[in-house]
């Protein structure tokens with residue numbers, strides 16, 4: 001079976017972009033009998049950006065409850081928290097020792113930080129942690145630890161999958177064919193959702209619409225989306241509109257076509273926002289109810305996560321990393 005792996009960083013409250021871009025397609029894909037799905041809460045990744053322990057913990061709970069509320073069936077898939085798998089940081093080190101530093105220099109997140117520093121005439125590496133620099137190696141370990149074949153990602157992540165292939169290939173070349181090289185799958189129909197300010201909706205920008213905000217909050221946030229000052233009655237361009245991009249991610253083809261016509265007819269922004277609210281609320285409401293019931297029982301979520309980690313370690317990671325330790329000349333701990 002094809003192994004598909006999806007992770008979400010536990011850096012904040014899950015938002016509409018996480019849902020439309022990652023959670024919804026991953027759950028649909030997991031129902032395909034030819035697929036073996038791996039879902040994880042990327043809390044080691046969260047530490048790169050978040051230094052507030054309470055935020056990491058809260059986010060872990062919220063993201064776990066979100067997956068479950070959206071229909072993930074923990075007994076049918078592999079569902080775990082990254083930091084419950086000690087073999088992941090161990091594999092990260094094995095890969096660090098074959099990863100080219102020059103390749104890491106070119107990673108987007110690191111390069112963006114360097115470019116910002118240069119623009120402000122700062123030292124290249126001012127404020128850059130080794131964690132940010134090494135992030136692609138941790139991500140490679142997440143993927144290679146399970147010999148995942150496919151990793152659905154946004155366009156910005158394709159480079160990191162290429163890096164995982166590169167490190168895996170180099171390891172295979174030195175130590176024998178241990179790793180399957182992963183492929184990035186870009187969900188062509190899922191656009192990157194814009195946030196309230198028009199930039200990519202992202203937990204780190206604080207510009208998100210939380211997936212399970214109560215209806216009144218959801219409506220208020222949608223009403224606050226920045227639009228231009230086009231008056232009602234004046235035609236509006238759907239393709240440059242954040243509002244339309246969000247609508248499209250939640251509407252059927254017919255509804256989207258109708259909204260496109262409404263834009264051409266000069267729909268008032270307030271009316272477009274109201275339709276967007278109704279569309280999103282209709283999709284989210286049943287899941288929101290399950291989410292609220294789940295989040296009230298953190299001990300149950302915790303038990304599901306621990307059980308998931310135990311099973312995935314026993315079945316996949318521990319025997320595999322034992323083999324890798326041997327391959328590089330370390331002692332067998334088992």
Ligand code: ATP
Nearest residue numbers: 008009011017018021022154192193201202203204
């Ligand atoms: P952070 O700011 O902490 O990186 P994030 O909210 O940008 O968080 P991640 O947790 O890194 O998101 O990503 C989880 C998944 O959600 C990824 O598959 C990513 O492609 C998807 N995703 C995140 N933001 C969006 C968005 N605005 N539109 C579509 N998909 C998104």
